Amino acid sequence: MRLGVILTFAAVVCGLVYFVLTNPSVERLEVLRAELAQLQEQNTRLAEKNRKLEREIVALRDDPRLAERRARERVGLARPDEVIFQFESPEEAQRVQVRLRVDDEGNAELAGRPVSVGELAGALQALRQEMPHSELVVWISEEVGPLLHQQIIDVVDASPMAPARIEE
Helix, strand or coil, X not given: CHHHHHHHHHHHHHHHHHHHHHCHHHHHHHHHHHHHHHHXXXXXXXXXXXXXXXXXXXXXHHCHHHHHHHHHHHHCCCCCCCCXXXXXXXXXXXXXXXXXXXXXXXXXXXXXEEECHHHHHHHHHHHHHHCCCEEEEEEECCCCCHHHHHXXXXXXXXXXXXXXXXXX
16 A cells, blocks of 8 residues: 555656746746846836936036037037038049050050069959059950950859950
């Protein structure tokens, strides 16, 4: 009889443990706890932001120099005896054309400097850094073979100077 009571007690305990561990409420509880932690963190950030805004409001209300500076910066106000200078932002730099020339012997010249076809990718990269607003014009001689011609076009298309104007 004692064995039956012990087995029944063990079965009840195992059943309760199984129910607690497999119950979807436990997973939901963990999700809710994570959400609560996230909301508390957000609440802390917003409370800090509110404190900063409150300090700024008090400062603007109590410090006339700060209020004047804000009015000058944000609204563009000035005193009657002041002269205001406004400078226009510079227009976009004009585009400069840079020529890549490949003659019938396969000799390449980029911006007046000789360059080998193997070094062309690096030279185009360096050119973009030196002259960011430049536009590349490629002139390839008609006598250049089709493989070299395509190799040059591929290098130019993969470079930071793309798209380029191709002249033949």
